[in-house]
Amino acid sequence: MIAIRLPRIEGRRAVSDTPAGSTPTVPGDVLLHPVVLASIAVFIANDHVLKGAAPGWLTGKLSDVAGLVFFPLLVVAGWELLRSAFGRRVDPSARSLIVAVVVTALAFASIKTTEIGASAFATGLGIGQWLVGSAWSFIAAVPAPSIQPAQIVRDPTDLVALLALVGAAAIGLARVRRAERVRAGRVNP
Numbered sequence: 001m002i003a004i005r006l007p008r009i010e011g012r013r014a015v016s017d018t019p020a021g022s023t024p025t026v027p028g029d030v031l032l033h034p035v036v037l038a039s040i041a042v043f044i045a046n047d048h049v050l051k052g053a054a055p056g057w058l059t060g061k062l063s064d065v066a067g068l069v070f071f072p073l074l075v076v077a078g079w080e081l082l083r084s085a086f087g088r089r090v091d092p093s094a095r096s097l098i099v100a101v102v103v104t105a106l107a108f109a110s111i112k113t114t115e116i117g118a119s120a121f122a123t124g125l126g127i128g129q130w131l132v133g134s135a136w137s138f139i140a141a142v143p144a145p146s147i148q149p150a151q152i153v154r155d156p157t158d159l160v161a162l163l164a165l166v167g168a169a170a171i172g173l174a175r176v177r178r179a180e181r182v183r184a185g186r187v188n189p
Helices: 034-053 057-084 094-113 113-139 156-184
Strands: 007-009 013-015
Touching: 007 113, 034 156, 057 094, 057 156, 094 113, 094 156
Parallel strands: none
Antiparallel strands: 007 013
């Protein structure tokens, strides 16, 4: 569901609730930022092409960095869309962004440094892959796959990729500030 602000009608003319030249935010639109789109493309290309063609240190870190740029913003977008679906007001929030960044950092650190974190993630990812595979097998009328935990490489040196969360936070906070300027009536978002 996409929330679109329509102008209100006063007399015979439409009056916008946002200042001229400004653009209101739409729930989940943070995923349309060029850096986020690029990180998703890099993540997919790296995991499905580059890791097979040239496995090694660089391709491992590349996935981690790309994932940490977009994942907290994916969480924020999901939160905004969920709130919007329930008819709640949805404005970009620094609080939801900070929670998403911190939870992402803690989960990533747990996956990369603990057996229980890696195992839980491997199982969850395996179930997600099974769901996608089952949907495809239903469409293609072929037998459904079995659930297989994904292979996760625990590598504490991957924690250096946590610096990518600074990029995610910067993108999200810029969006929050832009929305605040629009709400305050300043024309240049």
